[in-house]
Amino acid sequence: MTKAITLALSLLAVPAWADWQVNMNEGVTAISREVFDLHMLIFWICVAIGIAVFGVMFYSIFKFRKSKGAVAEHWHENTTVEVLWTVIPFVILIGMAVPATATLMDMYDTSEADVDIQITGYQWKWRYQYLDEDIDFFSNLSTPREEIMNAQAKNANYLLEVDNPLVIPANKKVRFLITANDVIHSWWVPHFAVKKDAIPGFINESWVKVEEPGVYRGQCTELCGKDHGFMPVVVEVKSEEDYAKWVAxxxxxxxxxxxxxxxxxxxDELLAKGEGVYQATCAGCHQLNGQGIPGAFPAITGSSIATGSIDGHIDIVVNGKAGTAMQAFKEQLSAVDIAAVVTYQRNALGNSVGDMVQPSAIQK
Amino acid sequence: MKDWLRAFASVFAAFLGVQSEENRERDFQQGRFSVFVVAGIALTLGFLLTVYVLVKVVMSFV
Known part of the structure; x- marks a missing residue:
């Protein structure tokens, strides 16, 4: 018995609770706190309704049980009660809709933004374009393949880390214009209470104003294909001065x-650079060893393109191949990256063509 | 006149989804179909107008 009590008490210990946080995050913006308060308000309304309904139900079951000689009453209708149980939920729902609508209208008010950023979902990465600055980059997963393949211990930010995070200034209203290039994605950062579908051909808007600098992480939250779980969102919020420096x-x-x-x-320079580009950009489909996945993604090793004419090889990397998963990489990779990765594919991964291409020869 | 009032009351009860058996029987024995149709259309328009005005009022506070 004592043992059982000790065990029960140990479950109440604070660290155990911290590990078992199941509630949503309060977040770091005024909107996210409003959303959290709404969530809690409606949660407690539900708790009160639950206690009232089940309380009456269990009390009635207990108090009017058959063994005490209770006899069921046979009546068919009671208009007053029926009107009551229709009107009360109606009033509760309207009551909940009032604060919810106010928050929703705030969330949709994207006017007067200080910074405009276009976010485009790709299979399986995000592209960030700063519309007022000439800044445009892709954000790829940076978790090492070894960790994914269980060859190495996983770090704390496993699958929640990228090479180029989205950088935004603190205390500024940042408007996001969210769309997609291929299939439907969804851009989600829980701490901002922002979750917006990224749909090809449509532009959805959202905005955020973060008070505290910091790093906030999220994920794609619309199933978008093989590497849906491998295209995280990382947002770095910098102070205004740091942001200005970053832009420069x-x-x-x-x-x-x-x-x-x-x-x-x-x-050697191209091979070294190309290996990094290959692992970040190509290995998701063609695999780390270049063997591809038979039936889905062709191998690079021994491929007729990677061992054939170098112009054809460059062409497929730059322009992609219609009707297949092979994307056009001209927007995503620099000329240096393309020259490096083409050279790498021709002279590594079991291939040894022996030729190379310089960035200046890449026509984009 | 009484017919009309009853019809409106019954249509309103239908909007709420609650009606007594007694009133139902009365409506089916005495009521005229056309009166119920007119009452139904009038109350539907009234409902739409209420929602419209409500939204306008809420928006004016934003």
Missing amino acids: DQKAMKLAMAGEASKQFSM
Whole structure:
């Protein structure tokens, strides 16, 4: 008995509760806190209704049980009671709709934003375009393949980490224009209380104003194909000064990259760079070892394209192949990346064609 | 006149989904079909108008 009580008490210990948090997050924006308060309000209304309904029910079952000689009364209708149990829920529903509508209208008010960012879902990555700045990049999963394949221990942010997070300024209203390039995705960051479908051909709007700088993580939340679980969302909220610095850095980097495209690379440089690009961009389908998945994704090893004419190889990487899962990578990869990955595919993964291509030869 | 009032009351009860057996029998024995149709259309329009005005009022507070 004592043992049982100790066990029961240990379940109440604080750390155990922390591990078992099942409630939604309060989030980090005014809207997310409003949503959380609404959720709690409606939760407690449901609890009160539940207690009242089940209380009356169990009391009646107990009090008027057959063994005490209770006899069922046979009546068919009672208009007053029927009107009551129709009108009361109606009033409760209207009562809940009033604050919910107010929050909803706030959520839909995307006017007067300070920063506009277009978010495009791709299979299986996100693209972020800053409409007022000349900034445009893709955000890929950065969890190492070894962790996914259980060859390495998984880190704390397993499948919730990317190479290029979305960066936004704190205390500014940031408007998101959300769409998709291929299939329906959904952009979700629980701490912002933002979850919006990304639909090809449509633009959905949402917005966020985060007070505290920090890193907030989310996921694609609309089943979008094989790697649906491998396209997380990471948002880095920076202070205004840090954000301005980041914007300047991005622009400088873009200039530097334009300069790099005319540079001559050695075979070793291209191979080293290409391996990274391959693992981040190609291995999802063609697999780390280049064997592909028979019947679904062709192998790179020994492939007629990767061992054939280099122009054909570049063409399929740049323009993709209609009717297949092979995307056009001209928007997603720089000329340097394309030259590197093509060179890598031709001279690694079991291939040894021996030729290479320079970024300057990539026509996008 | 009494017919009309009863018809409106019965249609309103139908909107709520609650009606007594007594009133139902009375309506089916004495009521005229056309009166119920007119009452139904009038109350539907009234309902639409109520929702419309309600939304307008709520929006004016935003």
